[in-house]
Amino acid sequence: MKVLVAVKRVVDYNVKVRVKADNSGVDLANVKMSMNPFCEIAVEEAVRLKEKGVASEIVVVSIGPTAAQEQLRTALALGADRAILVESSDELNSLGVAKLLKAVVDKEQPQLVILGKQAIDSDNNQTGQMLAALSGYAQGTFASKVEVAGDKVNVTREIDGGLQTVALNLPAIVTTDLRLNEPRYASLPNIMKAKKKPLEVVTPDALGVSTASTVKTLKVEAPATRSAGIKVKSVAELVEKLKNEAKVI
Amino acid sequence: MAILVVAEHTNAALAGATLNTVAAAQAIGGDIHVLVAGAGCGAAAEAAGKVAGVSKVLVADSAAFAHQLPENIAPLVAELGKGYSHILAAATSNGKNILPRVAAQLDVDQISEIIAVESADTFKRPIYAGNAIATVQSSAAVKVITVRATGFDPVAAEGGSAAVEAVTAGGDAGKSAFVGEELAKSDRPELTAAKIVVSGGRGMQNGDNFKHLYALADKLGAAVGASRAAVDAGFVPNDMQVGQTGKIVAPELYIAVGISGAIQHLAGMKDSKVIVAINKDEDAPIFQVADYGLVADLFEAIPEFENLV
Numbered sequence: 368m369k370v371l372v373a374v375k376r377v378v379d380y381n382v383k384v385r386v387k388a389d390n391s392g393v394d395l396a397n398v399k400m401s402m403n404p405f406c407e408i409a410v411e412e413a414v415r416l417k418e419k420g421v422a423s424e425i426v427v428v429s430i431g432p433t434a435a436q437e438q439l440r441t442a443l444a445l446g447a448d449r450a451i452l453v454e455s456s457d458e459l460n461s462l463g464v465a466k467l468l469k470a471v472v473d474k475e476q477p478q479l480v481i482l483g484k485q486a487i488d489s490d491n492n493q494t495g496q497m498l499a500a501l502s503g504y505a506q507g508t509f510a511s512k513v514e515v516a517g518d519k520v521n522v523t524r525e526i527d528g529g530l531q532t533v534a535l536n537l538p539a540i541v542t543t544d545l546r547l548n549e550p551r552y553a554s555l556p557n558i559m560k561a562k563k564k565p566l567e568v569v570t571p572d573a574l575g576v577s578t579a580s581t582v583k584t585l586k587v588e589a590p591a592t593r594s595a596g597i598k599v600k601s602v603a604e605l606v607e608k609l610k611n612e613a614k615v616i
Numbered sequence: 617m618a619i620l621v622v623a624e625h626t627n628a629a630l631a632g633a634t635l636n637t638v639a640a641a642q643a644i645g646g647d648i649h650v651l652v653a654g655a656g657c658g659a660a661a662e663a664a665g666k667v668a669g670v671s672k673v674l675v676a677d678s679a680a681f682a683h684q685l686p687e688n689i690a691p692l693v694a695e696l697g698k699g700y701s702h703i704l705a706a707a708t709s710n711g712k713n714i715l716p717r718v719a720a721q722l723d724v725d726q727i728s729e730i731i732a733v734e735s736a737d738t739f740k741r742p743i744y745a746g747n748a749i750a751t752v753q754s755s756a757a758v759k760v761i762t763v764r765a766t767g768f769d770p771v772a773a774e775g776g777s778a779a780v781e782a783v784t785a786g787g788d789a790g791k792s793a794f795v796g797e798e799l800a801k802s803d804r805p806e807l808t809a810a811k812i813v814v815s816g817g818r819g820m821q822n823g824d825n826f827k828h829l830y831a832l833a834d835k836l837g838a839a840v841g842a843s844r845a846a847v848d849a850g851f852v853p854n855d856m857q858v859g860q861t862g863k864i865v866a867p868e869l870y871i872a873v874g875i876s877g878a879i880q881h882l883a884g885m886k887d888s889k890v891i892v893a894i895n896k897d898e899d900a901p902i903f904q905v906a907d908y909g910l911v912a913d914l915f916e917a918i919p920e921f922e923n924l925v
Contacts, residue, residue, distance in 0.1 A: 383879060384744045393748050461716065462725045487860065490743055491728045496686065496716035505687050505791035508713050511854070521795060526709045527808075527863070529799040529855050533685065535792045545844070545861055546854055581756035582725040585738065588749050593886070596907040598898075602920040605892065605910050613890045613907065615869040616812070616836060616925055 368478035368515075368537070370413045370422040373468055374406035374442055376435040377488040390586040402438045405483025407445075408543040411550040412513060413481055414446035421515045424448050426475055430467050432456050436566060443561035444553035450566040453574065461489075463578030465497035470574035472502050477538065479520065484509050484542040495542035505535035509544040617701030618647035621670075622693055622714065624706045625652060625660035627682070630667070632809045633706035635770035638669055640763040641704055642771065643733035647671045650778070651696060653689050653785070655682035665780050668772040678785035683794035684710050690717035692786045697722065697758055701736070707762035707864075715762050724756035729864075731767030745860045745883035765808060766866035766887060800853050804830075807856065810839035812869045815858055815885070818845035819874020819895065819914055826852055828918045829873060835925050841865065841885075843875045859884035873914050877902025894918070 378384055379399040387394050402410075416422040427447040429435040432454070439450035453467050472480060485492035499506035507513070507522030511530065514521045515537075523532045525544045553561070571578055599605045609616045619641045624631040634650070641648045648669055652661040653676040661675040674696065680688040693714065697703040703718060705711035707729045719726035731749075732740040738753045739761065807813065814833045816826055826840070833840045841858040842851065858865055860883035870888035875881060877893070877900055885891070886905055893906035894917050903909040910917060 378744070380880070384747050386748050393744060460725045462720060462723075465720060485861075488744055490745065490860070491726075492712050493716035493719070493726050493728060496713065497720035497726075499686075500690060500717040500720035503791075506713070506717065507792075508686075509709060524709075525854055526797070527855060529797065529853070531683070531797040532795040533683075533792050534795050536790075546848070580725055582727060582752050582754045585751045585753050587743070588751070590742070590746060590749050590886075593891075593905050593907075596891070596903075596905075596909060598903070598909045598911065600910075602910065602912070602917050603924060605908055606921065606924040608908055609869065609890070609892070613869070615890050 368422055369424045369426065369475065370416060371472060371475055371477035371480045372409050372413045372425060372427045372442065372447065373480070373482045374410065374427055374429050374438050375403040375486045376400050376429065376431050376438045377403045377486055380404055380487055386587055386589045390588055392587050400434070402441055403483050403486045405485060405543050407550040408545065408547050409481040409483050410442045410445050410447060411548045412543060415548065416515065417446065426451065426477065428453065428468065428471050430455060430459065430464050439566055440561050441553060443564045444558045445551060449564055452566065452568045453571060454568050455571050455578070457578065459578050460580040460582055461491050461493035462497055463580060464494050465501055466576045466578065467571055467574060468494070468498050469501040470576050472498070479515070479538065480540045482540070482542045484544055495540050499540040505539045507533055507535050507539060507541045510541050511544050511546045513541055513547065618649055619644060619702040619704060620697055620700040621648060621650045622703065622705040622711070623650050623652045623660065623664055624708050624710055625654060625657060627654045627657045628659050630660050630663040632770065632806070633708050633765040634664070635667060635773055636765035636768045637704050637706045637763045638667055638771045639768040640730065640733060641702070642669050643768070644702055644736050646701060649674060651676065651693065653681045653692060655679050661780050663773070665778040666774050666776050668775040670776050670778040673778050673780045674783045675780060676783050676785040678787070680786065680788040684714070685792050685794060686714045686717045687789040687791040688786060689714055690721060691789065693718045694721035696783065700758060702759045702761060704761050704763055707764050711762050715760055719760040722758055722760065724758055724760055725754065726760045726762070727752055727754060728762050729764040730761055731764050745879050746886065747879070764864060766864055800855050804833060805837065805839045807839045807841055807858070807863050808865055811867055812836045812838035813841050813865050813867045814838045814871045814873065815841035815843065815875060816846055816851070816873050817843035817875030818849065820846060820851055823851040828915070832918055832922045835922055843881050872902050872906070873918065875902055876900045877905065
């Protein structure tokens with residue numbers, strides 16, 4: 368079966384972002400960018416499905432600026448077969464992204480679409496669910512285990528109280544949680560080979576999708592900072608402070 | 617216009633997060649209706665009727681809703697939601713699973729995990745793991761929103777007397793089926809609702825050592841959490857994880873034991889009222905957010921702590 372994986376270019380998770388002085392957003396100039404960690408897990412899962420003989424082709428798609436080609440090349444180096452970049456310099460909301468992905472899904476007709484559960488920049492946790500709604504497919508969100516069995520996929524999901532397993536009819540949408548797998552690293556020969564793999568660039572207009580949004584960001588501020596604490600010397604002093612100063616125990 | 621709150625419940629009881637979500641609805645202003653969709657959910661609906669501030673409870677009782685499968689529930693919420701100005705749900709794993717699907721069916725953007733209401737169309741939400749707070753405005757006809765429970769004080773669970781009204785429940789969409797679940801069993805308070813949380817990290821060294829934290833937690837009446845490192849190492853199950861990808865907590869007191877304080881962990885606990893860090897590395901980033909820091913070996917400090925409280 369064909370598997371489609373969506374990846375996003377985001378600020379590297381180790382970067383401590385700073386809010387711009389004019390409160391228009393966070394400062395992304397000269398900041399290290401990477402593939403969103405949940406997307407890496409999605410690519411890894413697709414590659415494992417291919418290694419098991421379940422998936423026959425892995426198509427990786429990203430929506431974003433020209434520079435997102437770097438993340439697509441990374442995915443190709445990890446084992447994806449070909450890539451599609453929907454090039455858009457606009458900042459898109461999840462619904463716009465889901466609509467663009469729906470257009471790609473219509474064209475590619477994958478049996479399984481794997482996305483990360485959330486992007487670590489916008490922290491929305493929406494795109495997979497929205498894509499599932501738009502395409503009318505079942506959704507297996509926050510997956511920690513994925514097993515394709517015939518025309519169904521069994522997805523074990525991380526829920527608040529523990530784990531839940533659902534059986535979804537294919538085609539289906541799966542979003543990855545952290546514990547689904549441990550993503551591999553790209554080897555140098557594979558990085559070289561990835562440069563020769565096909566990468567198609569399309570525009571939202573060519574897909575016939577309008578990405579107009581009903582939500583706009585008015586301002587972005589730094590969170591309130593905590594006042595500096597103190598270091599105590601002993602457990603006795605700590606307990607005394609918690610009892611008499613902070614009055615929390 | 618009225619506000620529809622999608623209740624979080626276990627069929628037999630209403631989840632605490634629903635009370636925080638009703639509080640957010642009150643901050644927006646308007647009539648508040650609560651939808652209880654489930655199977656045999658009469659008790660949960662009755663509890664919803666008693667919640668202060670709720671004017672009507674809609675009950676959709678159908679076998680198809682037994683396990684909150686989004687393929688079955690989202691069409692119901694989207695259909696009912698068309699008559700409302702806002703649709704709210706708690707940003708729990710269930711709310712996050714269902715609401716974006718509802719928003720896409722209504723062709724509107726969704727606003728995730730709001731922590732404050734500025735006005736009926738303007739909200740604050742954290743982005744970049746809580747390192748920035750965005751103020752967003754929605755012009756959508758129906759505003760679909762998930763609410764971070766720790767951002768709002770819960771309304772009273774008693775005192776209301778809303779009418780309970782049955783609505784026509786939808787059927788099974790035939791796209792998905794519930795297979796089974798494995799719920800972690802715990803007698804301690806629920807992590808996201810606890811007044812005190814004691815969390816352990818990689819410094820605990822193994823799962824067995826968590827018994828020291830359980831003992832301390834039981835003395836304090838606290839819930840026990842963990843960092844991703846402790847979960848990944850297999851010390852404790854994943855539903856105990858506090859952080860950007862785990863649970864967001866904001867207790868009165870958060871005690872971080874053997875946790876270095878990575879950005880992703882802080883995202884889940886830095887709104888706690890008082891933070892205590894116990895770590896043997898005095899340069900650990902956790903000390904930068906801790907109100908009280910103790911540089912000590914946790915295996916000596918925790919039993920001593922337990923004896924003193």
